[in-house]
Amino acid sequence: MSNSPTILVFDSGLGGLTVLREVVAARPDAHYVYVADDAFFPYGHHTEDEIIARVVPLMGEMIGTHDPDLVVIACNTASTLVLSHLRAAYSVPFVGTVPAIKPACARSKTRRVSVLGTKGTVKREYTKALIRDFAQGCEVTLVGSPELASLAERALGGNPISDRDILAELTPCFVGDPKDAGARTDTVVLACTHYPLLLDRLTTLAPWPVEWIDPAPAIARRVSDLLGPRSGDIAQSGAEMIFTSNRTHGLAAALTPFFGGRVPA
Numbered sequence: 001m002s003n004s005p006t007i008l009v010f011d012s013g014l015g016g017l018t019v020l021r022e023v024v025a026a027r028p029d030a031h032y033v034y035v036a037d038d039a040f041f042p043y044g045h046h047t048e049d050e051i052i053a054r055v056v057p058l059m060g061e062m063i064g065t066h067d068p069d070l071v072v073i074a075c076n077t078a079s080t081l082v083l084s085h086l087r088a089a090y091s092v093p094f095v096g097t098v099p100a101i102k103p104a105c106a107r108s109k110t111r112r113v114s115v116l117g118t119k120g121t122v123k124r125e126y127t128k129a130l131i132r133d134f135a136q137g138c139e140v141t142l143v144g145s146p147e148l149a150s151l152a153e154r155a156l157g158g159n160p161i162s163d164r165d166i167l168a169e170l171t172p173c174f175v176g177d178p179k180d181a182g183a184r185t186d187t188v189v190l191a192c193t194h195y196p197l198l199l200d201r202l203t204t205l206a207p208w209p210v211e212w213i214d215p216a217p218a219i220a221r222r223v224s225d226l227l228g229p230r231s232g233d234i235a236q237s238g239a240e241m242i243f244t245s246n247r248t249h250g251l252a253a254a255l256t257p258f259f260g261g262r263v264p265a
Helices: 017-026 048-066 076-089 101-107 119-123 125-134 148-156 163-173 195-205 216-227 252-259
Strands: 006-011 031-036 070-073 112-118 139-145 187-191 211-213 239-243
Touching (some): 017 252, 076 112, 076 119, 112 119, 139 163, 163 195, 195 211
Parallel strands (some): 006 031, 006 070, 112 187, 187 211
C-alpha cells in the first residue's frame, strides 16, 4: 500500500457525500475520487436489471481509469443489488452501504423501528432478509420514499424545498401513539445516503424526537480497517469529482466541506 491510497466513492448522485465526509475524516491520507452517476439518477426510476447493466461496466471503466485501492459503494440501492456482481467481476475491495437495521433494532427501547429508504431499497429481498435476521423482536416499518433523495439533491444545490414536501416523505415513519413515548417509533434508519443531507430539517419536522441511524461512521471504520494503518506522515492528498453526465457542477463551495476542506478537481 502506498503512503497515499486512492479511494473511489460511488453513488447515483450527491448522497454519497455524507459517507465520503466520514471516510475522509478517518483517512485524511488518501486521495479521493468521487463518482456521481447523475446521468442515471435517480436509480429508483430504473429496474433492477437496468441498474446492474449500468453499474457493473461503469465501475470497470472507473477502476481502469483511476486504479483505486478500495471502492466504497455509497448507495443503498446499488449495494443491495449490485455489490455481489461487482465483487465477482473485480478484484479491488468493495465496501457497501446497507440499511443499518441491526444496530437500530439493538438500540431501540420501544421496539418500534422505521426504515426510511428509496422504494427500491425497502422492497428488495436483501432488506427483508436483514429484518428477518436482525429485528430482534422489533416491529420494523418499511417506508419507501419516492422523492426525498431528489429533494436532498436540490437542497444541496441551493434550491429551496418546502417543509411540506419533506414532511410528506417523513410522516409514515412515525408509528404509534404520539402521546405515549414508550409505545411509538423511537429509531429511524436512514437507508439512503442522501437523507443525512437533510438531517437538520428531518429533526426539526419530526412529530416527536427519534434517534436517526446513519451508517456512514461504521462505513468509515470499515474502510480504514481494510486499508490498514497509515504509514509515515499524514499528508492530505487530492480529490476529484466526476459526474457521469459530464456536466459542469459549479458546486465547489458546497462540496469542499465533504472533502475535508479540499477543493475537488
